[in-house]
Amino acid sequence: MTSNMDNRARPERERESSGAEGGSRPSSMDADDVGMAGTNSADPDLLDAFRADGATVVSRDDVAALDPTAHDRGRSLYDWWSDRDWLYDAVIGLAGSLRDDTFDALALEPGETVLDLACGPGTNFEVLREAVGPDGTVVGLDYSPGMVQSARTQVDERGWENVHVVQADASVTCGPDDAFDAVVTTFALHTFPDAAGALETVHDALAPDGRFVVLDSRPLTDGLASRINPVYERVIEWMVNHQRGVDTLELLRETFERVRVVETYDGGAGYLAVAETGDANASG
Numbered sequence: 001m002t003s004n005m006d007n008r009a010r011p012e013r014e015r016e017s018s019g020a021e022g023g024s025r026p027s028s029m030d031a032d033d034v035g036m037a038g039t040n041s042a043d044p045d046l047l048d049a050f051r052a053d054g055a056t057v058v059s060r061d062d063v064a065a066l067d068p069t070a071h072d073r074g075r076s077l078y079d080w081w082s083d084r085d086w087l088y089d090a091v092i093g094l095a096g097s098l099r100d101d102t103f104d105a106l107a108l109e110p111g112e113t114v115l116d117l118a119c120g121p122g123t124n125f126e127v128l129r130e131a132v133g134p135d136g137t138v139v140g141l142d143y144s145p146g147m148v149q150s151a152r153t154q155v156d157e158r159g160w161e162n163v164h165v166v167q168a169d170a171s172v173t174c175g176p177d178d179a180f181d182a183v184v185t186t187f188a189l190h191t192f193p194d195a196a197g198a199l200e201t202v203h204d205a206l207a208p209d210g211r212f213v214v215l216d217s218r219p220l221t222d223g224l225a226s227r228i229n230p231v232y233e234r235v236i237e238w239m240v241n242h243q244r245g246v247d248t249l250e251l252l253r254e255t256f257e258r259v260r261v262v263e264t265y266d267g268g269a270g271y272l273a274v275a276e277t278g279d280a281n282a283s284g
Helices: 031-036 044-052 060-065 073-082 085-093 096-106 125-132 145-158 195-205 223-240 248-255
Strands: 056-058 113-117 137-142 163-167 180-186 206-217 258-265 270-276
Touching: 044 056, 044 163, 056 145, 096 125, 096 180, 096 206, 096 258, 096 270, 113 125, 113 195, 125 137, 125 145, 137 145, 145 163, 180 195, 195 206, 195 248, 206 248, 248 258, 248 270
Parallel strands: 113 137, 113 180, 137 163, 180 206
Antiparallel strands: 056 163, 206 270, 258 270
């Protein structure tokens, strides 16, 4: 979530809306949820691998027991946002069309396993779950106790048996090797204190021919606009823990063998990219 997520943020090419939904968090199970609750449960080895790396796989009973004490500014800040879900949802909602583009690029198929990296309160869960169907698996990962609590509460209220929530540091683990068909992150990578480390764990966790779809922010790159970067970056650092001077798109190119930029937004400050593992040279 960053300051460039507003109604003026439009892609630099014409496209049709995907019609995907995924804004506010629902408060209770409805008829559609009952029909798609499914019986799928993630492979125990997948969740056990997270536990082995020191992560917490959050169950219904764990929510109240999560340590609410933040250990760094990022956790503190996102715990603050989690306590103001109405404000968080309102801000996230402003980027609805950009998130639709992200889900289009992700192109999930029924039965796939997807990681929602820095899942926050589970804003993406409904769309991801509908895409993979009852035989697929969604894992949401976040390091903020407050966000993880909100995400797990949503899962329980909606009865989603194939959606799992993990509290972890992404620079330490994003799951076992080759575990995920796809990984997605939306407006979060630029807030990671160790984005390079997180990209390495994502690379390892992707299955062969898997894809990592990134909607993110970076310093302004277009012409005169780049001159305001010192102010721009300080503002979004204060708001969302942006890491100043870090260009996550360049880090993506350094880590993955193939990188394709789908869109850029707001003078180059926002971008949508698809990264893949493989032997081909990076491009885009």
